[in-house]
Amino acid sequence: MVKEKQNNQPEKSPAKKSVKNAIKKSGKTSDQKKKALKKSGNKKTDASTGERKYVLDSVLVINNAQTIHGQLTALINAKQNIVIDASSVEMADTSILQLLLSFVKKIHTQNLKVRWENPSHELLSRAEMLDLKERLGLAGS
Amino acid sequence: MDSDINIDMSQFHEVFFEECAEGIEIMETGLLNLTDQSDSEVINTIFRAAHSIKGGGGTFGFAEVSDFTHGMETILDEMRNARLGVAPEVVQLLLTAVDCLREMVQCCKLGEPFNEEVISDLKSKMNECAQHAEQGAPKQDTVVSDSAAEDTSITTWHISFNPHENLFFTGNDPFRLIKELHTLGELNIDVNSERLPDFSEMDAQNCYLGWDMELRGNILEEQIDEVFAWVEGYCELEIRNAEDRRKEEYDRREQDRRADEPEARRRKGDKSVSLSQESTSIRVGIDKVDGLVNLVGELVITQSILSQVCIDLGLDQAERLSDSLAQLERNTRDLQEQTMSIRMLPVDFAFQRLPRIVHDLSRTLGKKIDLKFSGETTELDKTVLEKIGDPLMHLVRNAVDHGIEAPAQRIASGKSETGLINISAYHQGGNIIIEISDDGAGLNTEKILNKAIERGLVDSAEELTDAQVQNLIFSAGFSTAEQITDVSGRGVGMDVVKRNMTDLGGMVDVASRPGKGSKFTIRLPLTVAILEGQMVRVANQIFIIPLLSIIESIQISSEQINVVAGASELYHYRDEYISVVRMHELFDIQKQEDDEIRLLVVIDVGGRRLGLLVNDVVGQQQVVIKSLKKNFRDVPGVAGATVLGNGSVALIIDPQGIAQNYKSVEAS
Amino acid sequence: MASILLVDDSASMREMVSFTLREAGHDVSEAEDGVIALDFAGGKAVNLVITDVNMPNMDGITLTAELRKLPDYKFIPILILTTETGTVKKEQGKVAGATGWIEKPFDPDNLLSTVNRVL
Numbered sequence: 001m002v003k004e005k006q007n008n009q010p011e012k013s014p015a016k017k018s019v020k021n022a023i024k025k026s027g028k029t030s031d032q033k034k035k036a037l038k039k040s041g042n043k044k045t046d047a048s049t050g051e052r053k054y055v056l057d058s059v060l061v062i063n064n065a066q067t068i069h070g071q072l073t074a075l076i077n078a079k080q081n082i083v084i085d086a087s088s089v090e091m092a093d094t095s096i097l098q099l100l101l102s103f104v105k106k107i108h109t110q111n112l113k114v115r116w117e118n119p120s121h122e123l124l125s126r127a128e129m130l131d132l133k134e135r136l137g138l139a140g141s
Numbered sequence: 142m143d144s145d146i147n148i149d150m151s152q153f154h155e156v157f158f159e160e161c162a163e164g165i166e167i168m169e170t171g172l173l174n175l176t177d178q179s180d181s182e183v184i185n186t187i188f189r190a191a192h193s194i195k196g197g198g199g200t201f202g203f204a205e206v207s208d209f210t211h212g213m214e215t216i217l218d219e220m221r222n223a224r225l226g227v228a229p230e231v232v233q234l235l236l237t238a239v240d241c242l243r244e245m246v247q248c249c250k251l252g253e254p255f256n257e258e259v260i261s262d263l264k265s266k267m268n269e270c271a272q273h274a275e276q277g278a279p280k281q282d283t284v285v286s287d288s289a290a291e292d293t294s295i296t297t298w299h300i301s302f303n304p305h306e307n308l309f310f311t312g313n314d315p316f317r318l319i320k321e322l323h324t325l326g327e328l329n330i331d332v333n334s335e336r337l338p339d340f341s342e343m344d345a346q347n348c349y350l351g352w353d354m355e356l357r358g359n360i361l362e363e364q365i366d367e368v369f370a371w372v373e374g375y376c377e378l379e380i381r382n383a384e385d386r387r388k389e390e391y392d393r394r395e396q397d398r399r400a401d402e403p404e405a406r407r408r409k410g411d412k413s414v415s416l417s418q419e420s421t422s423i424r425v426g427i428d429k430v431d432g433l434v435n436l437v438g439e440l441v442i443t444q445s446i447l448s449q450v451c452i453d454l455g456l457d458q459a460e461r462l463s464d465s466l467a468q469l470e471r472n473t474r475d476l477q478e479q480t481m482s483i484r485m486l487p488v489d490f491a492f493q494r495l496p497r498i499v500h501d502l503s504r505t506l507g508k509k510i511d512l513k514f515s516g517e518t519t520e521l522d523k524t525v526l527e528k529i530g531d532p533l534m535h536l537v538r539n540a541v542d543h544g545i546e547a548p549a550q551r552i553a554s555g556k557s558e559t560g561l562i563n564i565s566a567y568h569q570g571g572n573i574i575i576e577i578s579d580d581g582a583g584l585n586t587e588k589i590l591n592k593a594i595e596r597g598l599v600d601s602a603e604e605l606t607d608a609q610v611q612n613l614i615f616s617a618g619f620s621t622a623e624q625i626t627d628v629s630g631r632g633v634g635m636d637v638v639k640r641n642m643t644d645l646g647g648m649v650d651v652a653s654r655p656g657k658g659s660k661f662t663i664r665l666p667l668t669v670a671i672l673e674g675q676m677v678r679v680a681n682q683i684f685i686i687p688l689l690s691i692i693e694s695i696q697i698s699s700e701q702i703n704v705v706a707g708a709s710e711l712y713h714y715r716d717e718y719i720s721v722v723r724m725h726e727l728f729d730i731q732k733q734e735d736d737e738i739r740l741l742v743v744i745d746v747g748g749r750r751l752g753l754l755v756n757d758v759v760g761q762q763q764v765v766i767k768s769l770k771k772n773f774r775d776v777p778g779v780a781g782a783t784v785l786g787n788g789s790v791a792l793i794i795d796p797q798g799i800a801q802n803y804k805s806v807e808a809s
Numbered sequence: 810m811a812s813i814l815l816v817d818d819s820a821s822m823r824e825m826v827s828f829t830l831r832e833a834g835h836d837v838s839e840a841e842d843g844v845i846a847l848d849f850a851g852g853k854a855v856n857l858v859i860t861d862v863n864m865p866n867m868d869g870i871t872l873t874a875e876l877r878k879l880p881d882y883k884f885i886p887i888l889i890l891t892t893e894t895g896t897v898k899k900e901q902g903k904v905a906g907a908t909g910w911i912e913k914p915f916d917p918d919n920l921l922s923t924v925n926r927v928l
Contacts, residue, residue, distance in 0.1 A: 065345035106340035199914030312908035371909035
């Protein structure tokens with residue numbers, strides 16, 4: 001039998017949290033859904049500037065890498081400039097940063113742009129550590 | 142390092158000591174059952190036990206224990222890899238080591254110094270033994286570090302780190318490794334994304350990035366190796382000293398590793414997937430349990446008083462009230478039973494040391510003996526259990542020493558060469574019975590009788606049955622130097638065994654047939670805290686006599702009591718004369734007019750009979766024994782007290798204590 | 810801070826390790842052997858697994874390999890408790906997918922700093 005003892009409030013495992021949000025995100029999002037969802041990687045179309053916005057979760061780990069890959073693929077297919085809201089990022093492992101790198105490269109090959117909105121300190125320092133800050137376009141942030 | 146948590150290890154010591162005790166038992170039992178190489182499961186079990194103790198010893202600060210056990214573990218490891226055979230000398234060496242380990246742990250517990258001589262002697266013997274193992278696999282794989290450079294100067298290291306695609310599947314992350322490198326010195330880093338495929342083709346769970354780094358500082362190569370130790374084999378790693386241009390190729394090593402078929406899957410899921418048989422258990426301090434038992438005892442008394450009050454107030458006619466009280470009584474009894482059972486443990490705990498004793502002693506004496514158990518799961522109270530270990534040991538030793546004959550002698554008398562000692566336990570009434578029987582030579586009744594007469598325990602003219610003679614061995618003063626073969630120096634003898642049993646409220650006796658064998662029967666109450674008692678009235682006082690000791694109660698008249706030589710009074714009970722104890726006089730209680738003293742309670746005390754003369758019997762009841770020891774001196778004849786339903790206190794009689802005042806059964 | 814699954818058949822080790830980790834603010838679930846641990850893992854995800862190697866019923870190496878098959882446990886750090894001279898075990902652990910190891914005997918500081926390395 002497994003003995004458990006909780007010190008704090010039970011924290012849902014990060015994996016589960018992101019997956020849960022991911023499930024909410026799939027498919028087209030309506031305005032109502034947009035309001036209901038918290039910061040959860042939903043995509044908004046800003047028709048005026050032709051930009052697609054993508055909000056990054058606070059915890060980005062390899063368990064969700066495939067899901068995020070799917071979401072980013074959709075963005076690529078949208079063939080629009082991308083704005084990534086990275087203000088909530090508290091943790092991003094190498095696999096996700098690698099993913100973002102590949103994504104940014106791909107967008108660039110389409111002659112489109114990726115803009116970062118309020119990248120969190122965490123994201124910046126992690127990217128810097130892996131020498132990805134410039135490559136991701138976060139330099140100067 | 143960073144953390145400054147000061148954790149006091151001593152809080153874990155107790156559990157560790159308990160584990161050591163368990164592990165030692167496992168090792169001993171395993172070793173005793175180990176016959177040959179094919180017992181790989183047994184060898185593994187013994188190995189794991191040693192390994193565990195070794196690890197714990199190191200962790201909790203008992204380095205000598207860890208070191209010593211390491212010696213045992215090495216031998217066992219050789220055994221389980223078939224590099225060392227299971228020879229009797231090796232098993233004996235390990236058994237001796239187990240003994241030494243047991244003592245070491247005891248010394249640790251008590252804070253006493255070790256017996257260094259014995260320890261180092263055994264250590265060197267174990268070492269020797271391990272050396273004899275075939276030199277098969279290489280020993281410690283100590284990494285030969287060729288950077289002997291005791292460099293105190295700054296070095297610049299070029300590090301090229303290219304993880305394999307599957308790196309992430311080990312739970313490792315390059316980020317953490319790079320972060321660690323930063324702590325060693327100044328790090329410059331360039332990412333290499335050549336292998337990164339097109340977004341649509343990449344597997345998000347693979348690692349395609351690599352890094353070239355330059356690390357500057359007062360850093361030894363080992364330190365860098367250490368950072369990457371976990372991911373060796375999952376990356377291409379090059380570490381070059383910028384000054385030196387040495388090249389280390391980890392992929393070569395990694396390829397060698399891939400060549401060996403790992404045994405990681407040797408123990409598959411088809412091995413017994415039985416979930417731990419013990420459901421759940423928690424460790425509870427014995428004092429907590431005792432506290433609980435005590436409280437429940439108080440509850441029983443209170444409930445009893447309540448019932449009495451109900452009757453006294455004439456409320457027993459109120460049906461609902463008396464029904465509820467009856468229910469309360471049942472609930473309380475159940476609660477008490479459950480609580481008592483918490484303290485119950487299987488008797489085989491007391492049997493644990495016996496196989497070893499029989500094994501060693503029979504070897505020394507050159508005898509062949511089989512030891513069999515039955516009823517090991519029979520339960521009894523923990524306190525009782527703890528106290529019967531020594532007496533049991535003595536009885537078994539006795540059976541090996543004096544009971545079973547030498548093989549030649551056995552064959553000569555038409556018996557099988559191997560003697561049998563049988564220990565069985567079972568419940569009977571409210572007691573546990575433990576029988577130790579052997580098929581040896583039996584007791585020499587004549588010799589015993591002569592010795593008893595010699596020591597003035599028995600009058601030469603007395604007529605005693607065989608059984609009575611045999612039970613004389615339990616008399617104080619009977620044990621002779623011949624019988625004390627216990628090396629521990631403690632004064633042991635059959636009389637001590639008997640006293641141990643009676644102290645617990647039980648008894649022991651022996652039945653023997655010459656040439657066939659002997660059987661010692663131990664009878665013990667299942668619990669020490671409550672007692673089935675017979676309430677008797679002596680004038681206006683109530684006494685409790687343990688039901689266990691009562692044979693019967695009979696009404697008599699004063700004419701039936703014979704006075705002998707102005708001293709003791711006797712009563713002709715069946716075919717013997719038994720001493721009569723006048724309770725009023727013994728306890729100095731005023732006799733009352735018209736209150737006939739006419740009841741004789743015949744009790745049995747270790748084979749002897751006595752009659753207690755009282756006014757009347759009042760009833761039978763389970764009573765909670767309350768000890769008087771805290772506030773009063775020990776009074777012989779009084780075992781404790783209890784509180785009755787009416788709130789008054791009743792003393793509990795200790796038959797043994799009373800019997801001692803009325804020594805020999807005078808006859809003729 | 811993190812939820813940890815601790816697997817060790819030695820009660821004293823479990824006590825010491827879980828006490829240390831809880832003092833540091835982590836949640837610790839304990840299992841006394843690999844089979845129980847695997848059963849637990851089938852229903853719950855954690856942030857870190859720490860397992861001894863020598864255990865009855867299922868050893869730590871096998872446990873590691875089995876855990877890696879569970880979706881929730883594919884990428885989380887799994888640390889095995891090895892003895893200093895146990896190079897073979899370290900290698901086997903790696904092959905089975907362990908993240909790294911903690912060498913026995915260790916003190917609470919070792920333990921915590923290694924745990925911090927992976928969380």
